[in-house]
Amino acid sequence: MTDTFATCSGLAASTFAAPRFEKIALQLSEHGYEVKRNEAWMSGATDRGQFEIAGEEGAIRITLAAKDAKTLFMLRDQILHIVDHADPELLTQFEWSGILPDQGPPANFRLAEVVEVTQPFPHFYRVTLKADNMAHFSDGAMHFRLLLPPQGRTPVWPALDATGRTRFPTGEDQLHNPVYTFVSIDVETGLFAFDVFIHDGGRITEWARGAQVGDTIGMTGPGGGQMPTAQSLTLVGDETALPAIRRILALAAPEVIGHAYIEVGGAEDIQDLVKPKGITVTWLIRGADLGPVETLFALYGDAPMESMPFLWCGAEKSQVQRARKHFRDTIGIGPEQSYFSGYWRKEA
Ligand SMILES: Cc1cc2nc3c(=O)[nH]c(=O)nc-3n(C[C@H](O)[C@H](O)[C@H](O)COP(=O)(O)OP(=O)(O)OC[C@H]3O[C@@H](n4cnc5c(N)ncnc54)[C@H](O)[C@@H]3O)c2cc1C
CATH class of the missing domain: 3.30.310.50 (Alpha-D-phosphohexomutase, C-terminal domain)
Known part of the structure; x- marks a missing residue:
């Protein structure tokens, strides 16, 4: 060690x-x-x-x-x-x-306060929250988990038990804990923002729609999603992966080349993205164009492994599983050359 x-x-x-x-x-x-x-x-x-x-x-x-x-x-x-x-x-x-954690809440838990909710695009809310001591979340990881208590119940937040393990409430107090991607984070002020894709039945959609300044919500993390470091990238994803793709493109070195294919519901959700010159962005309109995973198959499904750029794929879970099975298990691309992550799960 x-x-x-x-x-x-x-x-x-x-x-x-x-x-x-x-x-x-x-x-x-x-x-x-x-x-x-x-x-x-x-x-x-x-x-x-x-x-x-x-x-x-x-x-x-x-x-x-x-x-x-x-x-x-x-x-x-x-x-x-x-x-x-x-x-x-x-x-x-x-x-x-x-070196052991102090007593009290887990070191990676924060209670955050709503500062603002805007709607920069028709199908996205942008939520700005504020929490203490955000330095912990700014080490380059892209994502965090929101912790939303069940409606109408007094929140029960995660706590350390006598063995030092984090215990999450269960049963009626179980927290909804979806993953989101930082749009911005300012360690000095504790302000951070994330975009919520507005979709039917989404608990976070409903929460963001009704959120008032000063409301509180839990969060924990950070987690995963390190920046790909390859010089040539192909990124595919839908609205839930758009914040991650946007961040990857914004932080990519100027010499990085490649393509991003991003699926949205309609032209009104298309955004200007900061990116290296050598990256092209193609917007896929749901229902009219191939979906993100289908696009990946159309581009590289039959391509030899040596010719492939770094493949990055974030979309609906069963679709991503199909892509992972083909590109990882059949073609043999390793995790050092690809990222496949189910960003949401379609109910059967
Ligand atoms: C690494 C990572 C980063 C992510 N970053 C973001 C982000 O920055 N912004 C963002 O909006 N999402 C992001 N997601 C996706 C988000 O975590 C899921 O969409 C999550 O289910 C949202 O929770 P919810 O409360 O809105 O919906 P839930 O209450 O979990 O689900 C309610 C219903 O909505 C359906 N549903 C969930 N997501 C979608 C969808 N995208 N389209 C249609 N139906 C859906 C479910 O199948 C279910 O029927 C990310 C996921 C991962 C893994």
């Missing part, structure tokens, strides 16, 4: 047993983490940092390392989630030392 600055470790005395260790390894693998291991030791990394889990004189020791305290907190949450799935009883037995 090198090049890291924040570490902590948890020791659960008299808990080591081979089947228990197996269960943890299985959960890590089911959650998609690659693990190096032997019978009493395993180690690996997540997007947050590195972990090591070892049997030590009959105890289990978890050692975690990340670039800073806030990332360590999120790494610890990831690993405690795994342990909880493997063996909830074990989770309660760890004694922790090192």
Whole structure:
């Protein structure tokens, strides 16, 4: 564990047993983490940092390392989630030392206040919120989760339990937690904005429509969606991915070349995008043109892998799954050369 600055470790005395260790390894693998291991030791990394889990004189020791305290907190949450799935009883037995979260709400939770809701395009609301200590959210990650309590109930926000894990309310207090993309974020003032695609039945659409200055909503993150660094890009997406595509194009280096294909419901939602000169933007009108995933297949469905740019695809989940299956599983393009993410799910 090198090049890291924040570490902590948890020791659960008299808990080591081979089947228990197996269960943890299985959960890590089911959650998609690659693990190096032997019978009493395993180690690996997540997007947050590195972990090591070892049997030590009959105890289990978890050692975690990340670039800073806030990332360590999120790494610890990831690993405690795994342990909880493997063996909830074990989770309660760890004694922790090192850099640990303070008591109180989780470090990545914010209560944000509505400052303004505008409608810059017919099918988008732009919501501006304000929250304290937004530096945590400005490390380049593009997305965050809103946390919307059920209507008519007093909000119950996520909290740390005695083991240090973040617990989200369940049952009648369960929070709606969709992902959104930052349009802007100002660490000094705590102001940040995001665009909501207005669609029928959307809980966030309804919330934004009725939101008053001073209303509060929870948020957590940041999460994922790092900028692609390739020199040649093809991006496809619908309105929900438009904020992410817009941000990628705005931040891309001037020499980046490629194409973006963005589906909208009608010409009235077409926007001017800041982008490198070598990128062309084509607006796809729903119902009249091919959809984003169909466009990807039309462009590259039969193309040899060597000729492909970085493929970026954000759209309805089942469509994206079709694209991922073809381009990742059949053609063999790896995650270093592609991004496929279901941005919303069509009800069956
Ligand atoms: C990484 C990422 C970034 C995202 N960024 C944004 C963003 O910046 N702006 C944005 O608007 N969305 C964004 N989304 C998509 C957003 O999270 C989903 O659309 C989410 O379902 C919206 O929640 P809701 O409360 O509006 O709808 P829900 O209450 O979750 O769903 C209600 C109904 O609406 C349907 N529905 C959901 N989304 C759509 C849609 N796009 N079109 C038609 N019907 C729909 C559902 O199938 C359901 O029937 C992003 C998603 C991801 C994964």
